[in-house]
Amino acid sequence: MEIRKEIDSKINNTFDFLKLGYAYIIPEVKNILNETKKISNHKYNTHHLTCSCKEYRLAAKIFPRRDLRRLCKHLYLSLLIEHPEKLDPLTRLLVETNFWLGKQILFKSKLNGAVFYFGVIIPTDHVSIFLKNITWQRYVYDFVNLDWRNDLYPPQGDLIINKIKKIINSKIEFIDASEIK
């Protein structure tokens, strides 16, 4: 019982952080049948992006319909394994990143008129940047090494990082400022 409470409070803490972020609404996906499937004890519907598990039910009390932050592991798996080719490239990148790294606090911003998104996880040593460079791509900037990971550099990377630091420092006071130089 105590463990259960601890897990619930951990989930609620995560939600408090996530509330700071942008509400990315997953576009309606054509060709995903409206059917309810079962995995272990949970029923999920990938067409409506709903699930009966506790993670989903808690998130559904806070975040709007089709909000990326509502997705639970059952919906991540269904989207990425059963229907990966049906997702638009940006949604697929965001879902994959949340699935592998955990739910990010997502932000939406603009640089010279071009929209980009970025996501952080608390505590963080890096930021994921999603921007369209021919197609949507994910770039990772490392706050410890002050460099881009995997030798992937976005166009105007320095300007993007300056903008991101300003936004993070103004919105997320609980990150130790010394971590974000």
Ligand SMILES: [Zn+2]
């Ligand atoms: Zn679920």
